Amino acid sequence: MQILIPIDGTDASKRALDFGIEMAVQMDGNLHVVHFTNKPTDATETILxxxxxxxxxxxxxxxxxxxxxxxxxxxxxxxxxxxxxxxNEHGYDHVVMGHHEDGAVERAVFGSAAETVLRAEAVPMTIVP
Structure with a gap:
């Protein structure tokens, strides 16, 4: 199993990474951990x-x-x-993502990366709160 885990440094993302690691160990899977940013900073290196x-x-x-x-x-x-x-490019079998609770206004304005991936129904996914 090829597992993709996008991380962003939030507590939910860290919990998702821990869950994905355990999943990979239990299922003898391979992990790909990725962090997206529009501008690398010191915080980027801390996350990695x-x-x-x-x-x-x-x-x-x-x-x-x-x-x-x-x-x-x-x-x-x-x-x-x-x-x-x-x-799509790499053919992952599963995505594990964190999702933190936002208020209704934040969700309406900014949406959620996890919700976007989930709604696409392109790959099985686990969302970790």
Whole structure:
């Protein structure tokens, strides 16, 4: 099983990564951890370092990938579409994503990358709260 885990540094994302690691171990799967950003910063490296630490603790030899998007409008729907492009391009069997509760206004304005991927019904997915 090929598992894609998009991360963003939130607590929900960290829980999703932990869940995906356990899933891969239990199912003898392969992980691909990716972080999307429109501009790499020190926070980007902190997010990737945390992922590396979690992967190493589980004895998984996978290197998180940094995908940089150059777009003017940065919103969750756009990130969700990029995740779907990666799924289609590489043929992942499963996506594991974190989803944190937002207020109704934030969800209406920004959407949710996890909701975009889920609604596309392009790949089985686990959403970790």
């Amino acid at each position: 370092d945390d992922a590396r630490t979690r992967l190493a603790a589980a004895n998984i030899q996978s290197e998180p990938e940094l995908t940089t998007l150059t777009i003017d409008v940065w919103n969750a729907d756009r990130v969700g579409e990029e995740i779907l492009d990666v799924v």
